[in-house]
Amino acid sequence: MLQANQSTCALFVGTWVRDDTYPMYQSSSCPIIDAEFNCQMYGRPDSDYLKYRWQPLNCELPRFDGLEFLMKMRGKTVMFVGDSLGRNQWESLICMIYAAAPRTQIQMIRGDPLSTFKFLVIN
Template identity: 55%
Template sequence: MAGCDMFHGNWVRDDSYPLYPGGSCPHIDEPFDCHLNGRPDRAYEKLRWQPSGCNIPRLNPTDMLERLRGKRLVFVGDSLNRNMWESLVCILRHSVKDKRKVFEASGRREFKTEGSYSFLFTDYNCSVEFFRSPFLVQEWETRVSNGNKKETLRLDIVEQSSPKYKDADFIIFNTGHWWTHEKTALGKDYYQEGSHIYSELNVVDAFHKALITWSRWIDGNVNPKKTTVMFRGYSASHFRCV
């Protein structure tokens, strides 16, 4: 929407929500299923983002599936993108009459493990996919002087699944929260470029190096005439209520 600043606004109550009934979607991982885990309040289901100076059209899942017909929509990142991917799958699924025509390609039912997942919407010949990559660059193992292996983060190599989604029609990336974990935040003997392991590197500098690696990969491998790329920002902690 031209001229619409969607990033400044407030959450408001909207009784036309939620976009699918709570507890109706079987594709939410158990730790994130509020209904299954007995969350007593429901007010959060009625919240809608309202920009200060404009309105956002309500998501129409049938219209979105038509727009996705014959296309691939891919999320790449950490649990923030995974949660958004699961929610979108559930929203789109709810609009499909024959739910048997919406399924994960490999038949898996849990999505917390490493790897990738692809939900197929067969009536529309489209897929909505997730590739787990909390850093967007490669988690690595390198041998040290005593012969043991050491975990490092290769700031100079994009994550290894990238060839599988570089030709998708839409790719939504995110990273950020994992950079606050202890070993990444401390940055001691963890970050690697080439054969060099930094004895100490500030996490902000490491994050910057990783994003440069990612952006150069985008420039060199993704066709902007075919693929739309989006980058989502940093998330607040989702391990406790605030």
């Protein structure tokens, strides 16, 4: 839930701020990141870019909670449509959830053009 004065909160106006509690997952620990999208694996020497979060004007965004997301989305489907940017977004979402619930049973079916990923049981 947003913590803000709703009349002055500007979600799309703000700045990127450094936050040393980020990143929310390590790409090396996430089983689904495609190698071609893994900057660290390909030798990118810096990692500071991983330590930033969006800070909207006049409000605080809550930190993403993967377990809460799973509970709220139980029985529902999320679909990403698009190109490689959409692929990066769904892989990141899955990695953030997986980091929050690493012992959860998962099922992934890779296909072309459609892949599916399910979190089956929350432990």
